[in-house]
Amino acid sequence: MPNTRSSHFWSDHGPDLLIPVPAEFSFAENYNHLATATNETLYTLRGGKMYKAIAVGRQDTVVEIAPYDERRLIVRFLEEPDADSPTLRAGVAEYVHDWFDLGTDLAPFYRMAKNDPLLKQAVESFYGLRNMGIPDLYEAVCWGILGQQINLGFAYTLKRRFVESFGRALVREGETYWLFPTAERVAGLTPEQLTEAGITTVKKCEYLIGTARLIAEGELTKEQLLQAENVKQAEKMLTRVHGIGPWTAHYVLMRCLRLPEAFPIDDVGLHNSIKYVLGLDAKPTRAHILELSAGWSLWESYATFYLWRILY
DNA sequence: TTCCAGGTTTCCT
DNA sequence: AGGAAACATGGA
Structure with a gap:
């Protein structure tokens, strides 16, 4: 986690943000990696730039991410009236830092x-x-559950149905960007509501709701997992949850906790x-x-x- | 139709 | 602790 107290690891560039990247970083390689995902719901690639909806606390925003020079990324806010909010700027900078695993x-x-x-x-x-990650714990867990024992193409289809049924749509500059459903929202749903939304595997529906409840209640958090003594213990904290086996546990530890x-x-x-x-x-x-x-x-x-x- | 896909649970020594 | 069987759904 970058230090944001004494000085920012990022800098202001007018209304935009500049975020430094390490030497071993290629925007093109990360872009090409994102481009391999078919039917992705949670980001958009257009003209060599990435677009993504990001939730910072209760605030939703959409940003454009592009290379600025060899050592920095530039992040532009799309139609964001609160773009001068320090918490929003810091939150977006941290999200981008985490997403690209810049640390x-x-x-x-x-x-x-x-x-x-x-x-x-x-x-x-x-x-x-970079190991482009999934900073949000519930999103990481869901993507693991959705991907279990089905082909990846179908997994993306299920994710799209899930996101477009229970996530939030943000419209900016005439385009729609989606935020992943929150654990709080899904915790209040029934398996029937998920199957009606096209999540055809009933077990997955139960797991998605069960994990949503745990996370919404604060019984499963990134902080707890990061406090684990070792990867074995962190794995155990996850696999005791119904629907999370060894594969999903390590997937989450890899993409979200970044062990x-x-x-x-x-x-x-x-x-x-x-x-x-x-x-x-x-x-x-x-x-x-x-x-x-x-x-x-x-x-x-x-x-x-x-x-x-x-x-x- | 059969086989496989970014597995998990349950049950069994 | 470790292994086999049951499980569910879509695509090639």
Whole structure:
């Protein structure tokens, strides 16, 4: 978490914000990564720029994100009367910082990966790609649940139905931008309301509501998870929740809490990527993956993220 | 029709 | 603790 008390890590540029990026950063690689998502609801790519609705406290806003120079991003507010609000500006800057994972120094990862047979090609091809995350805990949990045991295309369809039924639409400059449904909103829904909205898998509906209640009641928070002694304990805090198994737990720890050693080892996409890179006839066994990843210590999440990227 | 998809729960030694 | 079986839905 960047320090925003004594001095901003970002700076004002008229009504816009300038946000510094690390050396190991490529706007184009991150843009191309976002572009691989088909049917995405929660951001828009247009003319080399990213557009995203962001909630800061009770305030909703929409921003445009683009490269400013080699070392900075520029963030422009779209039709935002409160663009001079310090809390809104700080909140947006922190969100962007978190979304792009700008606080991680990737140099050690690249030093390790350039000698790793599985990662070598990926880190060359996608140099500057960050683990673009899901800062909101409920959104991260939902995306994990929605993605369980179905193909990714259908998962995006379910997410779109969920967001467009229970999220909030913001219209700016003639375009619509969506905010993910809040846990507070979904906590008050019934499974029937979700199935009627097109979430055809009943179990997922129950899980989406159950986790919404926990999070809305403050019984599952990012702060609690970050206080865990280690990844094993954080995993346990998550897997005791109905609908969250080992895969979803590590997915959330990787994309939201950003534990570097989070490792969704049972992930089918990871298996397919390893199979592809090594030219295997069949998907690797768990033991084989443990062997291949022995040198990834504290970079398991980034290794997984880069291997996923290969598949698209 | 069969198989698989960014798994989880339940039940069983 | 660790493994097998049941589970649900859409797309290729």
